[in-house]
Amino acid sequence: MSDPISALKGASFQGFATVREIGPVGMVTLRAKDLKTLDKAIKAAVGTKIPAQRRIEINGDKACGWMSPDEYLLVMPYAEVAKALAAIAKTLTGQHHLAVDVSDARAVFRIEGEKAADVLRKLSPVDFDSLQPAELRRTRAAQVAAALWQQDGGFTLVCFRSVAGYVMGLLTHSAQPGSELV
Template sequence: MSDPVSALGGARIKGFAAVHEIGPIGMITLRAKGVKGLDKAVKAAVGTKLPTQRRIEIAGDSACGWMSPDEYLLVLPYAKVTSALAAIAKALKGEHHLAVDVSDARAVFRIEGPQAADVLRKLSPVDFARLEPAELRRSRAAQVACAFWQQDGGFTLVCFRSVAGYVMGLLTHSAMPGSEV
């Protein structure tokens, strides 16, 4: 088995906010609704409770984000994905669900600094003044589907790996003083 590689090799820039690609990061899409043991499966996989609508629960280097009424994004260290999938399968045995490793299909970025929200404000139709801590927002960065949340004084943004270069370009341009998007 080959070693995991992030989409852009840890690309980073510094403008009025710092932007860098992070990874590889483990991610599991979990689809289930109203199934017995769902909360226990999430707890076993990432150590968090099940989030409520448009929220993310974070526990150390792991998290569970609400993506839709029957979809959750589990974020965890890359090396723990296999054991997390096994824990989910055990907790939800006999229940209708789908748990898929999507780690290699995603790119993850951090936008940090006092003006981090300004970088995303140029790209996304979101009222950042009203975005609460622990709120997960599915939106767009320009024309690209993404999800992001505030964490540790900045934002974590997840998008499809296939558009990682484009998103890094958007974030780079947006983080430069005097830029307009």
């Protein structure tokens, strides 16, 4: 097995906010709805409860985000994906579900600093003034599908790995000194 390589090898930019690519991050897409032991499966995989609609439950370096009525994004250290998939399979045996490792298909960015929201305001049709902590938004970053949430004084943004360079360019351009929103 080869070692995981992040999409942009940890690229970063310091403007009026800091932009960093933070991969590789372990991610599992879990498709399931109204299962008797879904809550136990998520707890076994990442140690959180099932999130409410448009929410993310965070437990240290693990999380479970609501993506749609029957879809959850489980986030964990890259090395723990196989263990999480095994826990899900064991807990949901005999129940209709799909759990897939999507770690290598995603890129993850952190946008941090006092004006981090301003970087994203330029790219996404989200009301960042009303975005609550632990609220997960599926949106667009310019022309790219993305998910984002506030965490630890900044934002985490997830997109497809295939557009990581484009998204880094968008974030870098948006965070250029002198382009702050007034």
